[in-house]
Amino acid sequence: MDDDLIDAGDAPRSRYTKLPGTGFFYPDSLDDERAERRARESIEGSEAVVITDGDADGLACAAMIREAYDAALDVAPFEDAVTARLTADDDRDEDAEHDGDRDDETDPTADAHAESPVGLLPAGPYSIDTSLERVDAYADDGVDLFICDLCPDDYEWIAEPLEALAASADSIRWFDHHQWDEETAAAVRDLGVDLVVGASDEECTADVALRSIDHAFDDRWAELAAVTRDHDLWIKDDPRSDDLADYSYWAGAEEYAAVVGAYGVDLPEAVRSFVEERRVEKEARIDLAVGRAVTHEVGDWRVAVTYGRCSQNEVAERLREKGSDAAVIVKPAGSASIRGSEDFRHAHEVAGKVNGGGHPQAAGCKPDVYDDMLDYAHHWSTEGQACKRVILAAFEAVAEEVATSDETTEAAE
Template structure:
């Protein structure tokens, strides 16, 4: 394929935001080979391994664990790499994070001085997403030495069965497995994970982010900056939005590779250095323009008692959802060119995880994600891009209708019981 076809170049923003980032077009066979190699290099010889969601919350946990093990990486090479990116206008394109939680910025060039950072800490870090927990566990089982400590952070499996074999094998070979999270866990899944020998700690998703859970669960004397990091991370992760620094952390975690983010916040906490702040501000120009486009594309639907705004495009879903809420939406759906979708709620809509659960996803009552099982081949994706996600929107709206009926039935049943 001609690189120009998947490179935004001089194309209008209104066109290239309808397509996935370049990472989507990277063949899975090559991507899998590279991911397998990097995982092996990360895991082999490590005394501990962290499997974490690649967002600010998950990576804050990884930084805390490295601090507890005195295993943080030197931040100076990362700062040099950031400065080089700022100087290179050709590297200004903001590509979307892929479905497994890795960003295209993780594709380090061989000349990058931080290219081998993933293999340098004695606490290895594997960035994963909700759909790749099983793969990450399998890789740890394949490459880790016996008696390591394993941590899983900010991830919740939809079903125990698809992680059972690798988790149970690791329970036999590792010294310990500790799992910190704050998502909505199914009781049966949580019980099965604990029965496998895992120390599972799940915080209240309305009160804590996983960084909070990790900070209080690790037996280490953290100084005050780590508590501040957890607080500011929570401000964004729970969408409290009272501390402007939380947007800096969220944006930076999205645009930086996992090793870079963990190293920088490990060294500086929430007080990001000037080079990082400049990098974030530079990227925000493009980010804001994409938000505006997505908001302009939104169409609002009446579903039961809810106003559901649905839009499409490569954009920052949380900010788009906030704008749509300001326009009167109770819930927002942001369908992405890669085929997945983000569902965001409000005080008047706390069923996002229920909607997502009907279309191959899950999450929190006010923040969830899914990827409907509707893409059989590239023609389906071509239709998805050319119609701005029409089929995906249709099945998600049907899920909203189903949840609305369930809520109505539950309310009616409650009324009936009260009247007897």
């Protein structure tokens, strides 16, 4: 494929935001080979391994665990790399995966993932099983395993690797704040896993890790957890939380963990400049997505639905300000984010009907509507028409369930 076809180049933003980032077009087989190699290099010989979501919340947990093990990486090479990106007018695809640490021979941080005695494996909710399998394959017996900010949809698909690790690891500790199914939580705990789940509307996972890890953390770690919570729970009282969230998205996992581990919420000047530079593009994408939104009446709710490469939380906030109770942001790569409000706390129920899950006010899904590249071509050219349709149908189903439940309650009274 001609690189120019998947490189934004001089294309207008209104066109390239309708397509996935370049990483989408990188074959899974090659991506898997690279991920497998990096995982092996991170895990082999490690005293402990952290499997975590690659956002600010999960990576704050990883930084805390490295601090507790005295295993933090030297931050100076990462600061130099950020400065180099600024001076080089770097145009790296900002929709790259969270574990986007570079493999460039000229990058002094390219091998950072193999340098700490606490290995770091960024993962998503649908790759927990793969990460567990890699730890089982490459970790030494007696390793300490931590799993942070991740919740499995059910126990069966993680059972085999988790049970194997329960027999070989010295300890397994799992910190989270998502909505756990009671049977799944019980099955995990029955293996001897120390599972600590915080209240999803009160704590982020960094809060859970901070109170659960037996270490004398200084005050900057409590501040890091508080500011991370401010964004993760969408409280939005502290402007620094946007800096953390944006930086975690645009930086590689190793870089973010090293920088917040060294500086906490007081990010160095080079990092603040980098974040501000990237925000120009971010704000323009938000404006486009908000402009594309269409509002639907579903039961008692106003549901705004939009499409494009954008920062979904900020788009959802803008749509709420315009009067929507819930927002759906369909992404070019095929997944979707569902965001609620005080008047809509059923996001996880909607997502659960279309191959997803999450919180009452924040959830994600990827509807099973893509069989081949023609389906994706239709997805891009119609701005996610099929995906939007099945998600709206899920809203309708939840609305009916809520109405039935309300009628039953009223009858009982």
